[in-house]
Amino acid sequence: MPDRILIVEDESKIAGVLVDYLTKSGYHVHHITRGDEVEDWLAHHPVDLVLLDLMLPGKSGLDICKALRAGTPGQQAPAIIMVTARVEEIDRLLGLELGADDYICKPFSPREVVARVKAVLRRGTHAVATPDELPHGLKLEDAAWRATIAGHDLGLTAVEYQLLKVLSARPGRIFSREQLMDSMYQDERIVSDRTVDSHIKKLRRKIQEQLPDQELIHSVYGLGYKYEA
Secondary structure (H helix, E strand, O other): OOOEEEEEOOOHHHHHHHHHHHHHOOOEEEEEOOHHHHHHHHHHOOOOEEEEEOOOOOOOHHHHHHHHHOOOOOOOOOEEEEEEOOHHHHHHHOOOOOOOOEEEEOOOOHHHHHHHHHHHHHOOOOOOOOHHHOHHHEEEEHHHOEEEEOOEEOOOOHHHHHHHHHHHHOOOOOEOHHHHHHHHOOOOOOOOHHHHHHHHHHHHHHHHHHOOOOOOEEEEOOOEEEEOO
């Protein structure tokens, strides 16, 4: 069965080109023009990826992205590629709060869009993880800022817990150091990349004390870190 893609775009010419290119690339494609129709449609028509414009009538792409990422725990969630002509929004589109998988700036090449779609879909499924579903018996308890593996408390600091929560919520996604810094320090203090590396090193050590033969947090050279069992 071909991957299913929903295009949410109110500019008919752009949408038509995208539908044509993606269909020719073997995808099953549907197009919606209004933001306030997306969630209801997706409730009855699950897809693998949403190509989501930022500026839409009815409901903005940012609000739709938030709603989709806050979906039912454990339910298969689509990948999201945001499309924008507002370059200043890029950091927010890829931010930890919204959780978009990628972004594309207008104007763009249709071939570039197809390549981005293929790349995001290759990363695998986007199920929303719940504490009980994390591998190796890893469980996160937000109320106590407590992480355990098979019932053993990892003894994490607040910063280490937040890092683990962000990374494990999106297995396989690469987070840059800047994105991880945003999750660690909400007060916008200035910290260096070495600060992130130091916290990651300590977090890895605490996990390996319980899982000596496993590496859950991986370095991706030149890009950042990802969580992958």
